[in-house]
Amino acid sequence: MKTSKMSLVALIAAAGIILPAVAMSSPDQKETAPATSTDKKDHKDHKDHKDSPKTEAAAKVGSIAPAFTLSDTDGKTVNLSDFAGKIVVVQWFNPGCPFVKKHYENGANTFNDLNKKYSEKGVVFVAINSGAAGKEGAGKDANVSAKKDWKIEYPILLDDTGKVGKMYGATRTPEMFIINTDGTLAYRGAIDDEPGKNVGKTNYVAKALDEILAGQKVTTAQTKPYGCTVKYGS
Amino acid sequence: MSHFLLTTVLAGAALALLGFADEPQGGAPESKDRPHAKFRIISEHAELTPGTTETLGLVFTLEPHWHVYFKGAPGGGNPPEIEKASLPAGYSLGEIQWPAPKRYVAPGGIYDSVYEEEVTLLVPLSVPESAKPGDKAKIGLKMNWLECSDVCVFGNGEDAKVLNVAAAKPARSPDAALIEKSRELLPKPWPAEGATATLRDGVLTIQVAGANRLEFYPGPECADVAKAADATISNSETMTIQFLNANKDQVIADGILGVWRPGTQKPSYFSVKKNSSN
Known part of the structure; x- marks a missing residue:
């Protein structure tokens, strides 16, 4: 009995050490692991990403915005064409990203305020999360929670393959796109002029929407987006 | 049961000793909100000299898999910034000098x-003429930054260093080597030997005769680079970079160029700045 107890203890001890070690080296973990700063292969040589679709500026200001069909957090299918003839604001979204959080927390309400102000003028807002499964802020549950916690009234569309994000060339969260009533892209870039911890003074999206609604040309049609990288899978 | 608990504790301790406890793999999710970068102030000399400029180093030591951002990283990235400086009267800090970063x-x-x-970011500290030998100068800095691995969190930290004002020329501090190492990574004025750079129709073309590798790290004023992951690296003596600006007459190309030459271990770094409106 003593021997069998010792064997059991040894077995548990071995399992306690071996199982986590196996888990740490599982292929799944490696595949879903991000490109990390110590992964020299990624940094010294970018060939790992050479064959993957690049997030270059596929959606160009002045050109027709790429069509998309995605499901929202309620499972409802949303097509860009559903909003034909309307101004559409698309926000790339990740509820885990501190640059997104800063616009919903600590008294800030940037996106909800924008939605409230401009939806009354016929503007449609949608958020798109292009994070792959297992990545920060990705998946239905995280986005359902964020929608509830942050009282977001516009749909959050799930793009876990990253296909739509790459079509638009979205690289950051939050990154903003405004599609005009004729389907052309009127603005792409940052939400505002403060790439740090605070909310900016100039909101580029509000400025562009005011100009579009007044029938004017968008004076700042493109800015450098800031924020977290979109958490693509590959 | 007690055997099981004991075994679990021992197994856990063994894992911790092996260093696995810090790995963000499996089990309970690691807290991402705790600091992942440590900040401290160093100085080039052990003491200060009145009427001179001392070089301070702002050292960020990062956990494995974490990084902080270069000023000018394409995504903004909230690079380290001095939130608050506490200096004795008459002392002042200059601009942070940024060593060449790495591609990510x-x-x-x-x-x-x-x-x-x-x-180690470098920052000059002006010591006033009025500083007297024997004085103690306390330099306090509060910094904030963004630190990222697969996720990002805002980080912050503060440190203070007390330095004596010396009567004679002070000795180098034990940390001087770190500052020297960082200084070697500061960009030199353009052009590199045998180099040309032109900015025409929204395209920056760089040629460095004899180079076998070039890397471009966009600076804070630089326009968005198209296909940046591919465009900012070249294994030849020529590099061509296109920018995304709709107005090709208002492009600013600004950044650090790393130049590798055959037979040399370390690259040389140069500041590049071109403005299409000039």
């Missing part, structure tokens, strides 16, 4: 310029 390409081909493991 995230899934999706998203490019950034970052610092990994450890980086």
